[in-house]
Amino acid sequence: MGLAAETVNLGRVFRNRGSVVQALENVNLRIETGQIYGLLGPNGAGKTTLVKILTTLLLPTTGEAYVYGYNVAKEASKIRPLINLVSGADTPGYGLITVRENLWFYSMLYGLDKETARERINRLIEEVGLKDVENELLRNLSTGYRQRMNLARGLVNEPSVLFLDEPTIGLDAVSARKIRKLIKDWVKGDSGRTVILTSHYMAEVEEMCARVAVLNKGRVVAEGTPAELRSLVAGKTVAVMEVWLPTDADRVLDMLEAAYKTHDPATNIYRIRVVVNNWDETANIVEHITSRGGKVLSLVKAMPSFEDVYVKLVGGGEVVSEFEA
Amino acid sequence: MFTSNWWEAVKLFQNLRHNLKAVYARTYVRVRSQFREPEWVLTESVIPLLIVFAAATLYRVSGSEQLAGFAVLGGAMMAFWDNVLWLMASQFYWEKESGNLDLYIIAPVSKMSILLGMSLGSIINTSIRALLIFLLAAFVLRVPVNIADPLAVFLVFTLTLTALYGLGMLMSSLYMLYGRGAYQLNDILSEPIYLLSGLYFPTIGRYSPFPAIVQFLVSLIPLTFGIDGLRRTIILGQGVEQIMLHIYVLLALTVALIPLAWRVLIFMENLGRREGRLSLRWM
């Protein structure tokens, strides 16, 4: 298998009114064709910046990036016919024309001939589940349908590499599941197809991706298959605790490395997960909490999940959204 | 050698055809969108009409009602200027907000084709509106139309639009990286251009209230010579011979503005990619 994308010591700096942000630093990735490749990381990790560079929207500051061997900085015109981008945060298209007309419009930007465009749009409308709304004006569509239309648009040129930037963001569980299935089916349809997916949702990445790169503060902190990444917490245990804490709770929890929490402000009860090397360590954690005025309401032993890997890699203290698979 | 040239020619032809498809598609989107809500053609004609009626009444009240036609033409052409400002110059701002701009950038097509399609669609849509404004205002105000040379009218009108939309493409390219600032710049530009370009009274030539230097500067706005030429050919009954200067100026502006827009578009796209401002919103 060849490489769909590759980055060599890639870096990107943003400068704005005196402030300097290192969005990517020394990123080295080799993404092979025929797979779904995940880019995982918290907000500001550099995932979208990386996608923008690979889709020719942004130039690197240092290093190099290639898509199908073409340099993104020097050979953008050779890359563009091979790729497409679907961003979950965007709602591209024109509100006063129909779904079918929007798809036709984008197909023309890729120079498809009339027959090919018609055949492909018909097929995509069927596959993506837009049949009911194909003649609806785009502005009348619900968020779920808009995302499907966006995905169909991204497939209209049959790209070799499809970039998906948070494709299920803001979608309900059922719509998100449909979108994930469509993506998986699309990749399976041809061995030359590659998807590069960014997501906040660990379970989404774990379920869909053959390989994953975890980014944090612009750097790749881990790379491998989900199973390889999971091995980072192999042999460890997770203590799942419900804890009541007094008002300065954050400081108490911040001292527990790799903990993340949900918080009910009404009761000031936190639900935390802490990865421990062995179960005996939980006694120290309980002591840590109670000595600072807190109460441990429950304590349950659990197996480490992919989310624990993520928290271990990018640090604790963050509320992590989950999705219903 | 021959094969290589032949292959280049085929590639060039394919590229041209691809870009023409994009032009057509972008034109289609704009025209189709307008006709999905045709009532807008009428309602958006009301605003220029009200100003035209006010200006024509002022001419009448002051005893120069024979100039009401100037205001009528101004009202019709105001539709084009508003369109250039709000649906050409700041169009990439809207496209950026919805995420379309990213898709235009990554599409394997010249961004100039997108701009050209936007312009053609705008010209078709706005011509309908401008004609409606002109006919309604001319009918209500009983403006005497005195066309002695239809070719002269056609030439001036066509060249005005090519130069004006050339300016629109240039502004669109310049605005590509800017957000709210571009929007505000439009706000700032709208009324001064109404004033300086002579929408309602001549601002170049013998009757201009402005000094020569201002007249020279305002003649760089295609609207100025365009409206003056239309005024001369539609209201004052002049022919091609009397408006040769207008034709030359508009031609020169067209020839300068469209290639300049192209260059600026490429420059701004590269600048945007370098600085990361192409898809940066809420600026």
Added chain:
Amino acid sequence: MDVKKLVRALWSSAWVGWEVESNWTEPFIFIGLQVIRPLASTLLFPLLYLVGMNFTGQAVDPIYLSYIFVGTAFFTPYIFAAETGGTIVSQDRERYGVMKSIYITTSSLSIYFLGRFLAIAGISLFSTLSSFAAAYALIVWGIGYSMPLVLENLLDVFLALGAMYIGSFAFFYILPSINLLTNKLQWSLTYYFLGLLYLLGDIIFPVQSLSPLAEPLAYILPTNQALNTLRNALGLPTPHNTAAAYLASIFWAALGYFVFKRAVGRARAKGLLDKIGWW
């Protein structure tokens, strides 16, 4: 309502208004929007009149030139109120999504709008006076036409300005009331309003010149007598009625406030206070 809380809410709304409208941190935009644009509006019709007179070979009437000049210069506060009033709903409800948050505070949308209006009133006064001075200088000293304007009665000037700002307050409440209930007009409503006033509001000609039947409008609309009072206070022989100026402006302001309260109530009932997108 607690007066202190009310003043605080009003002050913070006015501050937000100033921040949003002034762009004072970007001097080019500030000068462009608050000085150059009103100056162009102020000059448009006086110059149209001058060119018309020259083109037809007639003598310029300095009184009528001054009539047009004062009308267009002091129409600026109404323009500012109508432009901001006409876009505030689309900005706050649809673009920034803050209207719902303001509505559910212990203050009210009326107070918020009043604060925003005060900011606009302050900015428009600056714009009006600066464009008045600049346009006067351009016409009188730049182009060389006389305009016999003298400050005859300062009290009348203040009275006229008072009536104008009460009238512009009305616009500031009426336009958002309509936009609260429909989002179809948010780009055009302001300009329908202003276009109608250019025709009927004694801005550039007395409304009676359209038709003698239109004369009652000179006492019904808020702009006519307010502008005529000002013209008179500046030494022009314009028939005016200061009491009518106040009556009309107060009537419109009260109507505006009432309509606004009703519109907010109806918007709430119909679920439109946080409605975005196409509807």
